[in-house]
Amino acid sequence: MAEFNMTIRSGNAALHGSDGGAAEVARMLRLAADRIEAGHDYGRCMDDNGNGVGSWDFERTEPEQAECSDCGTEADPDDIGTTCDECGRGIIEAIW
Numbered sequence: 001m002a003e004f005n006m007t008i009r010s011g012n013a014a015l016h017g018s019d020g021g022a023a024e025v026a027r028m029l030r031l032a033a034d035r036i037e038a039g040h041d042y043g044r045c046m047d048d049n050g051n052g053v054g055s056w057d058f059e060r061t062e063p064e065q066a067e068c069s070d071c072g073t074e075a076d077p078d079d080i081g082t083t084c085d086e087c088g089r090g091i092i093e094a095i096w
């Protein structure tokens with residue numbers, strides 16, 4: 001599981017246009033989307049004037065499921081990294 005968060009502070013002049021900052025927010029979302037597709041998992045939001053006005057990131061949470069990499073048997077997430085009790089060959093890995 002992962003969580004995506006983006007915070008943009010609206011105290012900056014660039015976010016006070018006649019559209020209430022909608023165009024600026026849309027522009028920053030597109031920039032973040034480009035960065036995410038390029039493989040980044042965090043970044044800063046810059047306004048049109050180059051000022052930092054926020055940030056975004058993926059936050060990994062604890063895995064809720066796990067399974068054996070060899071036989072695919074479901075396992076307890078607490079057993080991640082241990083050898084599978086079922087087949088004795090595979091290593092228990094998190095399912096994200």
Ligand SMILES: [Zn+2]
Binds near residue numbers: 069070084088090
């Ligand atoms: Zn196994």
